[in-house]
Amino acid sequence: MSRIRRFNLRTLSKLLLLVAAMFAFGYAMVPFYNAFCEFAGINQLGDRESAIIARNTQVDKSRTITIEFDANGRGPLRFQPEHSSMQVHPGQMATINYEVANEKPYQVRAQAIPSYVPALAASYFNKIECFCFTEQTLQAKEAKEFPVVFVVDPKLPKDVNTITLSYTFFDLGTAPKVGTESR
Structure with a gap:
């Protein structure tokens, strides 16, 4: 050789x-x-402790927090929140719906990852129900609505008046079936 x-x-x-x-x-x-x-201790979704915190929290009506919602879809996905923002009181349980749609003629697997601004808000933003960190499957041309149920902890520092919850929905790379359109 x-x-x-x-x-x-x-x-x-x-x-x-x-x-x-x-x-x-x-x-x-x-x-x-x-x-x-x-x-x-971050992004613990649907755990028993978060549900207990939500039930046992007193609503602080003396404060109002603006929650801004951002959505970023990657690949063949269209992704958007029901509203761009909402006002909540710390301790108040709230729900926002996100819609994700597969715009391709083949099945797609996808997953959402959240982020928060300011970053310290992640410790005070308790999600009770969320679609993030769970792989989602969308059929060809299918649209789904996913709720996010959350509570802002009343211990959130007083100088934080706005929290931005941003999700990025990633296509996990499912290849199209034979005979269908390519990406």
Whole structure:
């Protein structure tokens, strides 16, 4: 075997190993992220503690917080909140609906990830029901409405009057079936 051929085979094997490592890293990110969120105490959805907090919270009618809703759809998805904002009192349970639509003629798997501004609001924004962090399947041309039920903790610092809840809905890369339109 020539020296150049051996060099090429070694390079190819290193590249294949790198691709396998990158795939394994990407695959491991979801459980790692979930474990980190559980450890940090953020984005705990639908857990018993959040429901208990929501039931036992006194509504602070002396304060009003503006919640702004933002939606970003990636890939073939159209994604939007029912309202761009709402006023809530700390401790008051509120619901906002988001609509997501698959605009392609094939099934799509997708997932939403939330973020908050200011970032410290994440600790005080208790979601009781949420579609985020759960893979969603939308059939061809299907639209669905997803509720987010939440309570803003009355312990939110007094200088925070506005919270922006932003979701990004990612297409998880389902390939179209044979005979359908490509992306």
